[in-house]
Amino acid sequence: MNWLQEQTRRHFFRNCGVGIGKIALASLLAQSSEALAEEPSPFTPKPTHFPAKAKRVIYLFMAGAPSQLELFDYKPKLAEMEGKPIPPSVIDGQRYAFIQPDAAVLGPRFKFARHGQCGAELSEMLPGLSKVVDDIAIVRSVYTDHFNHSPAQLFCNTGNGVPGRPSMGSWLSYGLGNEADDLPSFVVLKSGGSLSGGAAMWNAGFLPSVHQGVPFRGLGDPILHVSNPPGYDQRAQRDSLDLIRHLNGKQLEEIGDPEIRTRMEAYEMAFRMQSRAPELMDYSQESQETLDLYGADPKDPKSEFATNCLMARRLAERGVRFVQVYHAGWDHHSNVEGGIRSQAKQTDQACAALVEDLRRRGMLDDTLIVWGGEFGRTPMVEASAALGRSKGRDHHPQAFSMWMAGGGIKPGLSFGKTDELGFNVVENKVHVHDVQATILKCLGIDHSKLTFRHRGLNFKLTGVEEHHPIEELLV
Known part of the structure; x- marks a missing residue:
């Protein structure tokens, strides 16, 4: 009172x-x-902005930046000028990681020839790809905003050179959902060593964390700690999960934190995957002819990339939306000839086999394959002409090559052109964001409309600048 x-x-x-x-x-x-x-699962398939050509993506990311001049972009002028200093006017005002101002020109280290009905010119280091060249589209005019590995790898994978942004696979999981209910929508496969961009390349960033990439292993259990420990059977696990789900549901009602739903979905996905994982890893289902096609031996770590490509096809068959296959080891600052020879031997057969295998199975029309690194390589060596040639190439963001195949892409096409030294793009420039917009369009997504509200802004994969899908590549 x-x-x-x-x-x-x-x-x-x-x-x-x-x-x-x-x-x-x-x-x-x-x-x-x-x-x-009461809201549906975040993996529930969602409608597209327009009819999609592709249902899923397999992205073969060659970390370290393959030299386009040894693989896709033949420049006889470099052979003529080998050992001579690059004209100062060409490199005036340019920034490089290691190169010297008087660096000498380095000619192509391998022979090139035309292949297929399309007549595309490829290096002798790509005998596998030359057999399927009529199924792919080669883009020789890609450029990027970054010239160091970590930010450039992040830029290709997340649309931004700074860690913390959602990866492309996360955007697709968020925007499209998943076709599989017993496997993640976004799976990551790795080989060849460490990655400069690290786990930030498959992180969900500010999107709900349920959409982040799930790394699979090529040998043993595909995911660590998914199998039950001895003495703990499936019934006991189901009872435990039901109790945990009930408690999490109560907390969700009280707090309303969407990350609680992420945790609930993660538990249920892990439970479903336990029954799927043994079947997924059972390569005895594959014929010996298929294993030989890829050059895969699931028990041999030396064929890890080939096995990962085969696994990518198996995941695609089972409805996984986005499979990111990383292969490191393409950073050739010295001995570019030996480095390319080694990496091509590890990867070329399996990359070509993936195209061939999907085509045989009637899956190539609705599966988009993308191949590329984070930037290209310079036409000159790192060391100065006076010091002799290191026979390695520096980072080159101004021009590099990629190829795409499958859902929504015109086969047998060569697109874009660089100057006679392979230094600058002179025809049909393609920004990394344009590549990303093209991938989204193949999946039926308008890149400008796939957004997420964060800190008062509508973020998107392709940034704030104006970029467009490469319409000339699309069927």
Whole structure:
């Protein structure tokens, strides 16, 4: 009673207003929690902006930056100028990681020849790809904004050179959902060593973490700690998960944190994967002819990339939306000839086999394959002409090559052109964001409309600048 006598009119309305506000807020939170509890799974397939040509993507990312001049972009002029300093006018004002101002020109280290009905010119280091060249589209005019590995790898994978942005696979999982209910929508396969961009390349960033990439292993259990420990059977696990789901559901109703739903979905996905994983890893289902086609031996770590390509096809068959296959080891600052020879031996057969295998199975028309690194390589060596040639190439963001095949892509096409030294793009420039917009369009997504509200801004994979799908590549 004394407390009421001490309240002024102003104090009464202030406290009453806060009290009414609390009641209203509690009501809204309750409604929000109920909505969260009832909303469909984040992996439920979602409609596209327009009819999609591709249902899924397999991205073969060659980390370290393959030399386009040894693989896809033949420049006889470099052979003529080998050992001579690059003209100062060519490199004036340019920034490089290691190169010297008087660096000498280095000619192509391998022979090139035309292949297929399309007549595309390829290096002798790509005998496998030359057999399927009529199924792929080669883009020789890609450029990027970054000239160091980590930011450039992040830029290709997330659309930004700074860690913390959602990866392309996460965007697709968020925007399209998943076709499989017992496998993740976004799977990561790795070989060849460490990656400069690290796990940030398959992170979900500010998207719900349920959409981040799930790394699989090529040998043993595909995912660590998915198998039950001895003495713990499936019934006991199901009972435990039901109890945990009930408790998490109660917390979701009270708090409304969407990350609780992510945790619930993760538990259920892991449970479903336990029954799928043994079948997924059972390569005895594959014919010896198929294993030989890829050059894969699932028990041999030396064929890890080939096995990963075969695994990518198996994941695609089972409805996984985005499979990211990373292969490191393409960073050739010295001995580019030996480095390319080694990496091509490890990867060329399996890359070509993936195209061939998908085509045989009738899956190439709705599966998009993308191949490429984070940037290209310079036409000159790193060391100065006076010091002799290192026979290695520096980082080169101004021009590099990629290829694409399958869902939505014109086969047998060569697109874009660089100058006679392979230094600058002179025809049909293609920015990395244009490549990303093209991938999204093949999947039926308008890249400008796939957005997520974060910190008051609508973020998207392709950034704020104006970029467009490469319409000339699309069927």
